[in-house]
Amino acid sequence: MSYTSKSPWIIHYDASSCNGCDIEVLACLTPLYDVERFGIINTGNPKHADVFLVTGSVNEQNVSVIRQIYDQMLEPKVVIACGVCATTGNIFRECYNTLGGVDLAIPVDVYAPGCAVRPEAIIDAVVKGLAVLEKKRADLDANRGKITASTEE
Amino acid sequence: MVTSTLLVKIVGALVFLILAPVLGCLLAGVDRRITARMQHRVGPPLLQPYYDVRKLLAKEDASTNPVERIYIFMYLIFIIAAGCLFFSGGNFLLVVFILTLATLFLIVAAFSSRSPYAEIGASREILQVMSYEPMVLLVAVGFYMVTGTFDTAGIVSGTNPVVCYLPLLFLGFVYILTIKLRKSPFDLSMSHHAHQEIVKGITTEMSGKTLAIVEVSHWYENILFLGWVALFLAWGSWIGVVVAIVLTLLIYLLEIFIDNNFARVKWQAMLTSSWWIALVAGAINLATIPFIMNLF
Ligand code: SF4
Numbered sequence: 001m002s003y004t005s006k007s008p009w010i011i012h013y014d015a016s017s018c019n020g021c022d023i024e025v026l027a028c029l030t031p032l033y034d035v036e037r038f039g040i041i042n043t044g045n046p047k048h049a050d051v052f053l054v055t056g057s058v059n060e061q062n063v064s065v066i067r068q069i070y071d072q073m074l075e076p077k078v079v080i081a082c083g084v085c086a087t088t089g090n091i092f093r094e095c096y097n098t099l100g101g102v103d104l105a106i107p108v109d110v111y112a113p114g115c116a117v118r119p120e121a122i123i124d125a126v127v128k129g130l131a132v133l134e135k136k137r138a139d140l141d142a143n144r145g146k147i148t149a150s151t152e153e
Numbered sequence: 154m155v156t157s158t159l160l161v162k163i164v165g166a167l168v169f170l171i172l173a174p175v176l177g178c179l180l181a182g183v184d185r186r187i188t189a190r191m192q193h194r195v196g197p198p199l200l201q202p203y204y205d206v207r208k209l210l211a212k213e214d215a216s217t218n219p220v221e222r223i224y225i226f227m228y229l230i231f232i233i234a235a236g237c238l239f240f241s242g243g244n245f246l247l248v249v250f251i252l253t254l255a256t257l258f259l260i261v262a263a264f265s266s267r268s269p270y271a272e273i274g275a276s277r278e279i280l281q282v283m284s285y286e287p288m289v290l291l292v293a294v295g296f297y298m299v300t301g302t303f304d305t306a307g308i309v310s311g312t313n314p315v316v317c318y319l320p321l322l323f324l325g326f327v328y329i330l331t332i333k334l335r336k337s338p339f340d341l342s343m344s345h346h347a348h349q350e351i352v353k354g355i356t357t358e359m360s361g362k363t364l365a366i367v368e369v370s371h372w373y374e375n376i377l378f379l380g381w382v383a384l385f386l387a388w389g390s391w392i393g394v395v396v397a398i399v400l401t402l403l404i405y406l407l408e409i410f411i412d413n414n415f416a417r418v419k420w421q422a423m424l425t426s427s428w429w430i431a432l433v434a435g436a437i438n439l440a441t442i443p444f445i446m447n448l449f
Contacts, residue, residue, distance in 0.1 A: 003207035006198075034194040036185075039201050045353050047360040050208070074360055075213040137211060 004050070004076060004137045005130040007039040011049035013069055015102065016092070017056025020116035021083035025053055027119045035123060046072035051129055052106075053122070057085040057092050058099045070106040076136035078109040078129040083117040090115060166237035169376070173236060177372025178202050180379075184409055191413045202368065209365035217266040217358045224262035225363050229370045231255035236377045242306025245384070246293050252377070256282055259355065259367075266358035274354030278342035280420045284427040285329040291435035292326050295319045296384075298442050310389040314397070318445050323385050325434035327404060329427050333378050336408055338415040339423050379405060 014022050028035045029042060043049050046069045058066060070079065081102045084090040089100035102108055109132045112125035181202040189196025198204070216222055235251040238244070256278065263275035293303065299318045300308050308315060316323045332339040343354040356367055379401050387397035 002211065003204045004211055006204040007201065007208040031193045034189070034196075036189060036197050037195050039197050039204055043353070045357060047358060048353060048356075048364065050212075074215055140213065141211075 002134065002137065005134050007041075008051045008126065008130060008133065009041045009043045009049045010051045010053055010126075011043055011046050011069065011073070012053045012055070013066065015054055015056035015062055015066060015086065016059050016098070017083065017085060021055035021085070024116050024119050025055060025082060025122060028122055033119050033123065035126070038126075040126065046070075047074065049073055050077055050133060051126060052077060052079045053082050053126075054079065054086050054102045054108075055082045055117075057089040058102055058105045059095075059097045060099065061097070063099060063105045066102065066105045075140055076133050078132045078136070079106055080110045080112060080122075080125045080129050081108045082112045082122055082125070084113055084115045087111045087113055162241035162243075165241035169236045169240040170233060173376040174369055174372045177369075177374075177376045178206075180375055180405070181372060184405075187406070187409050188413055191409070202372075206365045206368050209361055209368070212361035214361060216360075216363060217268070221262050221265050221359065222363050222366070224258045224265060225359070225366050225370075228255050228258040228262065229366050229373070231258065232370050232373045232377065236373055236380075239305055239377060239380055242304055244303045245296060245305050245308065246303045248305075248377075249289050249293060252374075253282065253286065255370075259370075263355045263358070268358045270353075270357040271355060274342050274357060277420060278355050280424060281332050281335075281339065281342055284339075284424050285332045287428060288322075288325050288329045288431040288435070291431055291439070292319070292322050295322045295435075295439060295442070298439065299446070305384060308384055309387045309393070312388060313449055314386050314388045314393065316385040317449060318442060319385065319438055321434040321438035325430045326381070326385070327407075328430050330378060330382065330404075331408060331411055332423065332427065334375060334408055336412040338411075338418045340412075340417060341420055341423065344417075 012022070012025050027033060028040075040051075046052075050073075052070060052073060054066065070077075079102070081087045085092060086102045087108075089098055092098045093100055099105070110125045110129045112121045114121050179199070182197075182199040185201060186196040186199060231251050232255045235248045235255065238251065239248045260275045260278050260282075263271040263278070296308050296315060296319075297303055299315055300311060302308065335343055337344070341354070343356055356364060359367060382404050383394075383397040383401045386400045387393045
């Protein structure tokens with residue numbers, strides 16, 4: 001395990017959640033769950049974050065915002081869809097303004113179901129996301145080596 | 154004799170260069186754990202600040218503009234220069250000025266990104282510098298009036314700790330130390346706590362390696378500031394040094410306590426309160442130095 005998975009910093013974005021899932025995300029930071037034990041910090045800044053937590057379904061208004069946040073995050077990064085709304089669109093799926101799950105806007109790495117998603121499920125999803133983060137970092141390192149090798153030739 | 158003092162100076166500078174990041178990292182880790190305990194949490198591992206920096210170094214390399222990292226690098230270099238000068242017994246006044254120059258580089262780096270968030274952070278950093286600088290300069294004047302030298306080696310070599318002569322200036326200095334350490338209620342330009350209003354102020358646009366350099370600079374900076382506190386408390390013997398270190402750590406504990414118990418103030422309150430304290434504490438203390446000197 002490298003240092004990447006020892007300090008996953010999070011950015012949380014409320015797409016169009018009913019706030020049920022948002023409150024559960026914040027509950028993870030309380031003394032009861034205390035995710036800072038794992039080095040997790042809620043940064044609120046895409047340029048500092050490694051893990052992108054999205055709650056709620058994507059709609060026409062915020063799809064560009066989600067893509068913007070995703071693009072501003074530096075590799076390696078993972079996206080976690082928190083709650084059924086974020087995974088599939090849930091009961092809002094058929095609404096005229098709703099597109100559906102977050103994976104319609106950006107690539108999602110881990111899905112955490114639940115309505116509302118439980119804090120345990122979020123922590124579990126982040127831990128799963130760490131494995132993905134690790135793999136992406138290894139790929140990044142490998143590519144980095146490749147690029148320098150090709151320039152040297 | 155000349156070579157031996159030179160040797161002592163070089164050793165002092167090297168000790169700072171090598172040990173300050175290690176101690177600064179541990180200090181940051183202890184700080185986060187104590188903070189967590191004060192909030193009834195378990196808190197991160199002791200080496201969490203180190204893990205954070207290693208992670209930041211492994212991130213993709215990106216920057217808003219080509220000069221930002223150069224400015225941040227100069228920030229680190231000048232902090233190290235100031236620290237080496239301080240711990241090798243150099244001129245305290247020069248240390249203060251070099252450190253101000255370092256902070257200027259941080260401010261320029263934030264402005265160079267042209268981002269509104271970073272610019273707000275940079276403006277607030279300027280206000281912080283304006284708030285603490287008068288007090289720091291008065292402290293330097295006080296040191297000179299008591300010991301007759303600006304050299305840190307001369308200041309600590311007396312028979313009594315300088316704080317005996319400068320009690321009010323010391324209290325005023327502890328007040329502005331909260332600003333210098335960027336702790337709540339004065340963490341206006343950049344907060345160490347998660348998810349703030351103006352999200353990460355001066356570091357908003359910094360990422361990856363640049364942010365890692367900022368973190369390492371803070372480790373150096375914090376040790377240097379604690380050195381300033383110790384300068385008040387130490388006197389010219391081994392016991393004096395040990396007592397100074399213990400008391401300095403207690404003062405840092407007090408800062409963590411303040412950090413966790415006060416909400417952030419507006420910049421007006423920070424600026425006016427620190428100027429008033431500097432004016433009152435400085436004027437009274439400097440005026441009474443001759444009388445206090447007679448007591449000892
Ligand atoms: S999954 Fe349920 S609780 Fe979460 S945002 Fe959707 S409706 Fe609200």
